Amino acid sequence: xxxxxxxxxxxxxxxxxxxxxxxxxxxxxxxxxxxxxxxxxxxxxxxxxxxxxxxxxxxxxxxxxxxxxxxxxxxxxxxxxxxxxxxxxxxxxxxxxxxxxxxxxxxxxxxxxxxxxxxxxxxxxxxxxxxxxxxxxxxxxxxxxxxxxxxxxxxxxxxxxxxxxxxxxxxxxxxxxxxxxxxxxxxxxxxxxxxxxxxxxxxxxxxxxxxxxxxxxxxxxxxxxxxxxxxxxxxxxxxxxxxxxxxxxxxxxxxxxxxxxxxxxxxxxxxxxxxxxxxxxxxxxxxxxxxxxxxxxxxxxxxxxxxxxxxxxxxxxxxxxxxxxxxxxxxxxxxxxxxxxxxxxxxxxxxxxxxxxxxxxxxxxxxxxxxx
Numbered sequence: 001x002x003x004x005x006x007x008x009x010x011x012x013x014x015x016x017x018x019x020x021x022x023x024x025x026x027x028x029x030x031x032x033x034x035x036x037x038x039x040x041x042x043x044x045x046x047x048x049x050x051x052x053x054x055x056x057x058x059x060x061x062x063x064x065x066x067x068x069x070x071x072x073x074x075x076x077x078x079x080x081x082x083x084x085x086x087x088x089x090x091x092x093x094x095x096x097x098x099x100x101x102x103x104x105x106x107x108x109x110x111x112x113x114x115x116x117x118x119x120x121x122x123x124x125x126x127x128x129x130x131x132x133x134x135x136x137x138x139x140x141x142x143x144x145x146x147x148x149x150x151x152x153x154x155x156x157x158x159x160x161x162x163x164x165x166x167x168x169x170x171x172x173x174x175x176x177x178x179x180x181x182x183x184x185x186x187x188x189x190x191x192x193x194x195x196x197x198x199x200x201x202x203x204x205x206x207x208x209x210x211x212x213x214x215x216x217x218x219x220x221x222x223x224x225x226x227x228x229x230x231x232x233x234x235x236x237x238x239x240x241x242x243x244x245x246x247x248x249x250x251x252x253x254x255x256x257x258x259x260x261x262x263x264x265x266x267x268x269x270x271x272x273x274x275x276x277x278x279x280x281x282x283x284x285x286x287x288x289x290x291x292x293x294x295x296x297x298x299x300x301x302x303x304x305x306x307x308x309x310x311x312x313x314x315x316x317x318x319x320x321x322x323x324x325x326x327x328x329x330x331x332x333x334x335x336x337x338x339x340x341x342x343x344x345x346x347x348x349x350x351x352x353x354x355x356x357x358x359x360x361x362x363x364x365x366x367x368x369x370x371x372x
Contacts, residue, residue, distance in 0.1 A: 002064070003028040003186045004049070004154060009058035011044060018044045019055070020211040028153075029184040031177070033201035035191055037233075041210040042190045046156050049188065051075050062154065073103075077154040078147035082162055084139045086131040093127040096145050117149040120179070137168045144176065148183065155180075157189045161196065173200055194234055198222070206230055228347025231270050231340060237301060240271045240314045241342065253286055253308040259341060264350060270340030273301070273317035277333050284331020288314060290324045304330070 002025040011019035018041050026032050034042040047053040049060060051072035060068045067075050078099075086095050096117060097110055118124045121141045131139055140160060147155050160176075161169045177200045180187045191197055197204045198218040206213045206221060214226045218234075225231035225239075232238040242253075244267045250257030251267045258269055281287055288304035291313065302316040302324060316332070324330070341350040 002026065003030070003062070004188075005059070005061040005064070006045075006049070007059040007061070009045070009048060009055045009060070011041075011048060011053065011055050017210045019048065020209075022058070022212060024205060024212070024215055026186060026188070028186055031180050031187045031189065031200060031202045033189045033191060033197035033204045034207060035194060035197040035204050035233075036207035036213075038192060040207040042192075042207050043158055045207070046158055046188060046190050050077060050079055050156055075154075076152055077156060078150045078152040080143050080147050080155070080157040080160045082159045084131070084143040084163075086139060086142055088131055091128050091130060092123060092134070092142055095131065095142055096123075096127075096149055099146055099150055113149050113151070117145045120148065120182075121145050136164050137172060140164065140172060141175075144179065148179070153186060155185050155187045157187065159190055159192070161191075162193075169196075176200065194236065198234070204234075206233065208233075225270075225340070226349050228268070228270070228342050228349075231342070231347075231349075235272060237273045237315045237317065239340070240273065240276075241347065242269050242271070242306065242312060242314065243267075243309070244269055253306070256285060258285065258336075258339060262341070262343075262350060264343035266344050267350075268342045268347060270342060271314070271334055271338060273315045275334050275338035276314070276316045278302070278316060278318065278322075279331045279333045281329060281331040284333050286332050287329055288332055290326055290328045290330060292326065293322065293324050295321055304332075 004026040007023050009019050009022040010017075022045060034045060036042050044053060048055050051067075051070060055068060058068070059066060062075060087098065090098065093114065096114055100110055100113070114127075115124070118127060121144060123138070123141055123145060126134060126138060131142065134142070143160065161172050164172060173196060179185070189196070189200065201218060203216060204218055204221055205215050208229055214221055214230045221230055221234045225234060228241055232241065244251035244258065245253065247253075247255055248257045250260045252258040259267070287307045289307060291303045291305060293303070294301045298319070300318045300320065300322040302318060302322065304314050304316065306312045306314055307329070314332070342348060343350045
């Protein structure tokens with residue numbers, strides 16, 4: 001049985017479509033990340049699930065029960081907002097217990113639930129403090145604690161870590177994931193940060209302009225993107241997408257064909273930055289001119305212009321420290337199975353068994369009589 005089902009949810013603000021036919025299922029204990037750029041509809045979807053917004057069309061089923069007509073208080077869920085939304089004049093103890101008191105739950109369970117939650121989130125020593133006396137990370141734990149103490153089976157989080165610094169975000173990512181797994185919470189987490197989605201979620205729902213681009217495990221979206229938007233949104237740095245020309249009964253740059261002929265138009269090739277190697281010019285499939293390089297400690301990012309397409313750039317990710325001279329010409333090489341093929345103006349992913357078979361062979365041999 002699905003824990004939550006969304007069926008053809010539609011929502012508009014005047015002439016703008018905020019949610020366009022959104023449908024997917026969530027299982028009990030699953031961590032789902034709603035990921036996408038600003039304005040894609042992810043927060044609107046979360047608020048619609050919570051009952052803070054009403055869908056124009058569609059159904060929301062919680063444990064196979066229709067809840068679209070119910071208000072937020074009757075949907076049996078908890079929510080953690082981007083702002084911690086703590087009462088500044090109440091102690092941490094009172095903040096944690098506020099929801100239980102407002103819902104007039106069994107008073108005899110309050111102390112046990114309070115200390116159980118405080119211990120879980122390491123807030124025992126701060127129960128008599130005011131929110132202003134706590135750090136940002138501790139305040140975020142209190143906000144999480146209000147969701148935990150409610151014991152609601154579904155928890156919604158709207159970019160809860162966006163106000164924290166990078167180091168604390170990394171720590172809180174681990175803590176939230178461990179907490180979710182320990183309590184077997186069904187959790188829907190809104191973020192625009194792909195690192196959060198990739199490291200925390202069981203599945204990612206990647207949204208764009210009010211619709212879903214792709215749903216899947218983080219590794220699936222990274223390794224098997226359905227289109228150019230997914231390929232470039234998932235992964236850092238973004239995937240390189242290079243328009244190809246028709247050459248030698250195939251597609252490539254200059255006189256070199258990288259893929260055989262396919263029945264499609266506007267062919268582009270995608271390459272992950274880490275899949276490209278710098279080689280001597282004579283050994284490369286293409287040449288490029290160095291624009292800049294950035295040393296990041298464990299890696300070096302190298303930015304180049306493609307010599308055959310001066311207006312197009314490519315980013316290469318190299319392990320360790322590498323130094324180059326701006327204006328230097330280098331050769332670039334990659335394995336054939338690292339190539340992604342996209343077609344059309346919308347960059348849809350091209351799938352073909354025959355192309356896959358050719359790709360896993362040595363394509364240079366396939367074209368050796370045709371490449372000058």
